[in-house]
Each structure stands twice: as C-alpha cells, then as structure tokens.
Amino acid sequence: MMPAVRVLILAVALPLLAASAAQAQGHEPSDAALAEARALFMAGQAAVDAGRWADAVTNFSRAYELSRVPAALYNLGFALRALGRHREARDAFTRLLERHARMDRQLRQDSRAYRDEEAGRVAVIQLTGLDPDSHYDIRFDGARFEDGGDRPFRLESDAGSHTLTARAPGIRPFVWEGVLSDGQRLTIEVALVPEGGATPSGPIGPGPTPPPNDSGGGLLSSPWFWLGVGVVVLGAGAGLGYFFYQDAQLDPQSDRVYEL
C-alpha cells in the first residue's frame, strides 16, 4: 500500500521550503545554507522513495538545522516514525509544534495527531528499589542516563531488545535484559545486593565427577538401553510439547466465544 504519508510529504514540503526565509523563526539562513538545505531535502525525498529511511533521517535533520524550515522537521518526524524511533519522532513533532506556531493549519493538525500517536508508542521503564539518597550509574543500551535522584527512576525507550545496568559503589551491578513492545509500561524492581554480601553456600553446577562405573559399561553399550532412552525422551518431549502448546494459545477474554 502506498502510504498516504509520502504523498503528504511531497505535497507540503516544496512550497514550504520555497518560502523558507519567511517561515524560519528566529533564524535567518544564508543563501548558501538554504541551497544546501534544499539539496539535502531533495536527497531526503529520494531516500524516502527508495525506502532508505535512515538516510532520510540524516538528510532531513541536516536540512532542518540549516534552514529551520518546518517541512524538514515534519519529514524528519515521519522518517523517525517509519524507523520505529517513536521517542525521537514524538520529540520532532513536539518541537515542530512548539517552534512553528504559525505553520499551515492542516500541517499543524496532522503534526499534533502524529505527535500523540507516537507518544502512545513510546515504552516507559520505571525502576523501583533504588535508594533515594544514592546516585547510580544507570546505563541503557550502553548510554548513560543521569540519575537526578527522582524515585522511581523513569526512562523512555523504543520497542526492541534492550539492556539496562545500574551501578553504585559497594553494590553489585544490577543487569536487566529484555524485550519491550510499543507503548509498554514496565516496572523493574532493582535488586540491590552489597558486594561481598551473602553468597550461595556452595558452587552452583555439577558436583565432583564420580569415578567411572565399570559395571555399567555393558548396559550403556546396549542398543536396547538407548532405544529405551530414546522412547522416553521423545515421549516426554511430546507430552511437554502438548502442554506448552496448550499453554501458549491465547485465551479469550469473554465468556461468549465464537470460533470462525
């Protein structure tokens, strides 16, 4: 399906770019900057047409930096949206609405709708269990998040696989790895364990290797023994498979259920 969005991009962008000098707010780009912005804008359009959304983001972002033309920021929001970078897309539309209050009414209306839509797709993680009097080194996918002391600590993210770590002096590093979906609200209880605190009483894993049992060698070399093991393993697998299959199916929420 041809996205309606692309039509909108093409329809609104060029006229607005042409009127850039008049529309730019608090910024008077030079002719050279405008020319470069125009070229970047067109390159962004071409990238959109080719489905190269990441390139489109780069082009529109730079075009906006140079020109402060709302159409470039609008397209940047769309490209970020297409890439599933909902947090940045929301921020782009928010910035557009804040900085360009006099833009076209329809564009403003659409921007507001997309900003709200993207805001609904941003996932939020809330960390509980953090000491309010301590400051933690919190990293999300390797990027550091400033711990300003607000509790519970909150951060926003896009959907996907992520890793979060929380560190503080004297505390064992806390690590969370998981998958977030669009718009998910997730609370993570951070387990704070002092370094050198209680540890498991013994090593986890197999115990000492027992000495070889010479008397069992005959049994292990018997094909009947392995046939029996095979039957047991497959039977157990089938049983567990059935259990997991039943368990994995979605359950209806209503008492009134109809199967098509």
Add this chain to the structure above:
Amino acid sequence: MKGLAVAAAGCLTIAACADNAILEVELDLPPRPSTTPLYAFVQARAADKFPLPDPWGGSDLGAVELGDARYVDSISLLTSETNVDVNIKVRFCEDPRCTSIPDDNAPECWFHLEHPFYVGKRTFWSARVAAIPMDGDAHHRTEVLVDRCQIRGCVEGDLSDYCRVDGRHLCED
C-alpha cells in the same frame, strides 16, 4: 542422543508459540424501542465464504435480550486462519434465534472488518449501534466497512490508526 535432544527441543520451541488469534469484539447495543421483547442476534463469519447479503447457516452464539438501557455485548472471536476478513451481522429479532416469520425482515447492522486477525496476537474492535435501523433505512439495514488500520491492538493507548507508515499493521511482524 544429541539428535533426540535437538528434536525434542525443536518440538518444544514450536509448541511454545501460539498459532491462534483472537479478536475481542464489543458491541454497544441500543435499548429496545418498546416493551415488546427484542433480541440482538450476533453472527460472525469469514467474509470470503459468507457474503453479507446471503443468509448464513451454521451454529451461532445465543442472542442477547435487549432491555431498557444500552448493553455492551462482549464476544471473543477465535481463528487460526489469520489472513481473513470478517463479516458480522447484528440482527434485531423478535425470536431469540431469529426464526419467527416477522424476523425474515428483521432490522440488521452489517460490519465488514478488514484483516482483523494476527497469529499470536489479541486485537480489539468495538462498535456502537446508536439505534435499531428502522423504516427509512434501506431494507432496514446499515453497513459499515472497518479498515484494517482501525483494528486496535499490539500497542497501549488509543491511536488515530494502528498502521505503520509503510501500511503494515502494528500487529504485523
């Protein structure tokens, strides 16, 4: 032995994936217009096999008797075939099974839902039947087409539509 373990693990992996799909339907039904008993008889079918204008055979859910106030009828539709459109009829009948003679011309609301199912996903759709179609409506019927992007699911909150910019639904992988 290693082969057996791999086979068993494979079975478990496959088994742990849901292969059904559910559409949770909410129909906000109007009150009965008079003291005469009236029932809302809801039918749902795969659209490719059951066109809306045809009478539909087969088993259905029991009808809901309308009262003096509006009533929300919640229905879970299940399927394992997700690449289907769904037709829904709400018939307002004097008989709970819509088998009385006047029910041949019972007022009906028709809905055609475009691609509402996704494997392993729960989707949602709701409709408000403001009033029972009466004289003046063509054949006492109303028909509504529901775009796939209006099928809710796979994201929290209410959105203006549930499709990505490339046209794929949010429930599509």
